[in-house]
Amino acid sequence: MATVRAATAPVLRTSLRPSSARYCGRIGGGGGATSRMTGVASVRWKSGPYGYTQAKALVFSQYGEPKDALKLHTHSISPNLPSSSVLLRTLAASINPADVNTIQGTYGAKPTFSSLIGTSEPSALPGNEGVFEIASTPPSSSSGLVKGDWVIPAKTGFGTWRTHAVAPLESVIKVEKEGLSPIQVGTVSVNPCSAYRMLRDYATPPLREGDWFIQNGANSGVGRAAIQLGRLWGYRSINVIRARENPEDTKALKDELAALGADRVVTEEEFLAREFRDAVAEWTRGSGGGVRLGLNCVGGKSAQNIAKTLGTSGTMVTYGGMARQPVALPTGLLIFKDLRFVGFWLSRWADGDTTAKARTVNEILDLIRQGKFRDTPVVDVPWNWETEENTLKEAVQGTLEGFRAVLIEAEASYLVHLFNMRSVAMFKELYLTALLACEFMIA
Amino acid sequence: MATVRAATAPVLRTSLRPSSARYCGRIGGGGGATSRMTGVASVRWKSGPYGYTQAKALVFSQYGEPKDALKLHTHSISPNLPSSSVLLRTLAASINPADVNTIQGTYGAKPTFSSLIGTSEPSALPGNEGVFEIASTPPSSSSGLVKGDWVIPAKTGFGTWRTHAVAPLESVIKVEKEGLSPIQVGTVSVNPCSAYRMLRDYATPPLREGDWFIQNGANSGVGRAAIQLGRLWGYRSINVIRARENPEDTKALKDELAALGADRVVTEEEFLAREFRDAVAEWTRGSGGGVRLGLNCVGGKSAQNIAKTLGTSGTMVTYGGMARQPVALPTGLLIFKDLRFVGFWLSRWADGDTTAKARTVNEILDLIRQGKFRDTPVVDVPWNWETEENTLKEAVQGTLEGFRAVLIEAEASYLVHLFNMRSVAMFKELYLTALLACEFMIA
Known part of the structure; x- marks a missing residue:
């Protein structure tokens, strides 16, 4: 399994x-x-x-x-x-x-x-x-x-x-x-397309090679697609997962995501620890804007921590809310750090521009054909x-x-x-x- | 006084x-x-x-x-x-x-x-x-x-x-x-400039004549400037204030803001009542996107209610947090309503483009000279x-x-x-x- x-x-x-x-x-x-x-x-x-x-x-x-x-x-x-x-x-x-x-x-x-x-x-x-x-x-x-x-x-x-x-x-x-x-x-139409559009369309200015993004729920279908697409485009990823029932399983999942192309994989617990932001500063040193994009499908504390992890003028895109808690945004993050919080709804994108959807789908299918993108x-x-x-x-x-x-x-x-x-x-x-x-x- | x-x-x-x-x-x-x-x-x-x-x-x-x-x-x-x-x-x-x-x-x-x-x-x-x-x-x-x-x-x-x-x-x-x-x-540089830029730069697409915006803390310096500038540009405003100590004073403040050009003035209490959204639907009937922009200097429940009041693809700009509570964003508002949450920090804008600042200041001073904008x-x-x-x-x-x-x-x-x-x-x-x-x- x-x-x-x-x-x-x-x-x-x-x-x-x-x-x-x-x-x-x-x-x-x-x-x-x-x-x-x-x-x-x-x-x-x-x-x-x-x-x-x-x-x-x-x-x-x-x-x-x-x-x-x-x-x-x-x-x-x-x-x-x-x-x-x-x-x-x-x-x-x-x-x-x-x-x-x-x-x-x-x-x-x-x-x-x-x-x-x-x-x-x-x-x-x-x-x-x-x-x-x-x-x-x-x-x-x-x-x-x-x-x-x-x-x-x-x-x-x-x-x-x-x-x-x-x-x-x-x-x-x-x-x-x-x-x-x-x-x-x-x-191909839901998870890979969602990851594709969120990585491409929301950071301002768009992510470039070497830029960092962070995501929670990183082992989801969207998460796995984002890891792979990000890797193909030269983006570097910090991936947050929930710990499995035992350390071996957690290790195995971390290895699995690393094999897909994840640069860093951390558990929610590691993510919320005080040392995490120091680690991020270390990882992203030399990268212009720090972590520039966050993908959130959890909400609550996890989302708030993504916001804190983002560099100035970073963007957090919410596409789900597994924790069943709203995203709480401290005023200072909005004002002083110039963070932007938006939502992604695949239907809106896909139904809004069929040509763009066709292009995106075909691009991903090409990657699959070339063996560059693993099946969901x-x-x-x-x-x-x-x-x-x-x-x-x-x-x-x-x-x-x-x-x-x-x-x-x-x-x-x-x-x-x-x-x-x-x-x-x-x-x-x-x-x-x-x-x-x-x-x-x-x- | x-x-x-x-x-x-x-x-x-x-x-x-x-x-x-x-x-x-x-x-x-x-x-x-x-x-x-x-x-x-x-x-x-x-x-x-x-x-x-x-x-x-x-x-x-x-x-x-x-x-x-x-x-x-x-x-x-x-x-x-x-x-x-x-x-x-x-x-x-x-x-x-x-x-x-x-x-x-x-x-x-x-x-x-x-x-x-x-x-x-x-x-x-x-x-x-x-x-x-x-x-x-x-x-x-x-x-x-x-x-x-x-x-x-x-x-x-x-x-x-x-x-x-x-x-x-x-x-x-x-x-x-x-x-x-x-x-x-x-x-001129702080409050009127803040109101000017928030009204002009954040709605996507930009507000047009007849469009609605909503703001809390509407009797603040920024709020009064937004009412006046909005009125000059043909925008219509819903203005939320805190009730004064007695109904007469509340009435007097409402009248004062109406005299500045406010289309609607409501107290926080009226704003949070169940009927409010029906009233907004009534007011904005026939206006394309409903309420398209929110200006928030309060946070907490007031901010969340601004978010709920906004129409699809609306934008809420936070520039203060009087309530000392974070802005809590339900996932559905982000995803399904496509709301965008951003912060405005005057310093970032003003220090980023001195020419734009000079232009904005001079435009507002012209309005003051022409008697179209009342002093803060x-x-x-x-x-x-x-x-x-x-x-x-x-x-x-x-x-x-x-x-x-x-x-x-x-x-x-x-x-x-x-x-x-x-x-x-x-x-x-x-x-x-x-x-x-x-x-x-x-x-």
Whole structure:
């Protein structure tokens, strides 16, 4: 389990195999998924009669806990695609904290409820991140997309927790699949993009080679991405983690992050100790502005200590609040040290400029292809056609309750629908924080 | 006292008349100041023998309370000025909280201690704001400055609490005195400049006509300046004040700020009430971004409520912390509302770009000349040549202890050395806050 330590957790991995007996009566016949292992890679999914595609989707019609709110909805998709649309087949999709908060109704962005996929009540499709294969295009399409191409959602709110989607052309971004796995492409949009933009867009002036940044929650998906990107760009990083249960595990995690490119790794305890700032002064000696950028996903004392660690005119970017405590800013830090405190919300960035998102995603995928950026560790959640609704609901809900699934060896067959999660513990805390934070949004 | 309500307090006003008996032995004779009332306006100050000028300055050699640390030092200035320097005579100088904090050693900027004016120990000269008259220039000066011109310090740390100064040309900014009083020019650099820059430089994108801003401590010097400048530029303001001791006084203060141009004035109590945000929504309906800028000199709950009042992507600028409590920022406000929290320190701005400071000062002085900007209310602190050291020290110290001097009618004679103060109560709180804030600077 060493490679999925802390930043990752459960995986369910599913083969989507339509059960004609249960699902296909209405649409008149069974479809079938050909295993990827059979070698008939181009016919992994068989449509139903008259060219209809059978699809499943997790949906919700009212806010609540995932276990109560989510329903597994089966529907069929006509072969006559709307013009300027494509039929997508899901290769991999991730579960991120924002998705769960969206279902709970505590998130900053509200989904759209509709009856588009034939649910009895208007419903929303959760899931913001994933990778899809083009299953078909309209006969006269001049979109540049062809069957077999891979795409990712252009914006959040796409609804990725489904086996298929009919999507307007402008709602997807094509990615070059060459040399990449679905997992790599299906997990690029959230954590690596967040780390990329926070490192690039917030320090004033921008970080240059040799500059230092500091981050807490450094073993999170974002943290690991920031370490790697920072290293590639010549930035130096101070990384704060929570101590593990025993010193050996802490040492192992420190070594793991160092292997990713972390310059310094300290525990929260070491971070809060009096000597820490002397150590930072020593490390950053000769570097112009001291520590110039801080990434905060914890809040409370940890965030305050990041602020104290920053050099004059430094910037702290908050993108989470695991400690469930606000960031307390002494007036002097604001006035005399000229610190700037801002927040980063991936959705705002990604939805604001699709071209920039495409550029960022492709740049990161290039790094992955070149072996310069390691995959976000994930745990598969298999989803077969026969998978019970409850299994899927529990996979989502479980992350909130400390549920930790065992890594199941993939069945290596059929369509793979993959969920990417952070560590259960972190996830749980992020969830609680987002809930807390959202109180201020709703009030 | 209505016109000096809250934003102002003590004034000592002094005539500088050298006592030859006491001060002039060493330099060999008495000087004299001709009253401005005699009509010999061009000879208000007589230099000592051999052209030496007798001068006094408040100085300190170690940090402490003003009453303990300040000394009144008398010295003489040679008529042979260093090249590229001018001899200045002080017309007016203000006491601002930063000056007192500097003496206490709790401020963000440390003064330089030197023996330049002949103190037995190296000493520093407090006072950052003031207006001076050119008393003489070197024979071959091509500075463009002539005797009688008015100048203000280009940067902080000038040391304005003195009767005369020998200053390098580049350390002063010439102002057109036409139509202005020393008090107007001597109080332009701190409060009006702070309000000007905070309103202009921090909202992203910059405020436009019709946009709303909110501020607490709205009856402070900065607050009054912000109301007036905002009104001139077409910005609309929500102004938060602390309730006075009785409803009539609160009403009177509200009316006073409304007369300056405040769109809305509310007490802290009204501000924190549940209905307030509905009211704001009503007021700002139709205005794009809701309330786009907040100016905070209080901290604690008041600051947090300003943050909650701001619209998406709003900015809160902190320039003081009267409540002596840090600004607590819920994670959701940072992430989902995209709020930005920054600090404003006048010294950083003013010392960073002297040209910009000159431009800002001249623009505000123009507004004053045109009758569009009312003077910062001040209380005079007369300083005669015979004024005892203790009187001056107490004038400074008193502001920290709730001392409230009576407004003394100026003697209308001799050189006027004027101190501008905010309200005693506010001053006291700002002092305590700065002290608190500085703990984080020093630690």
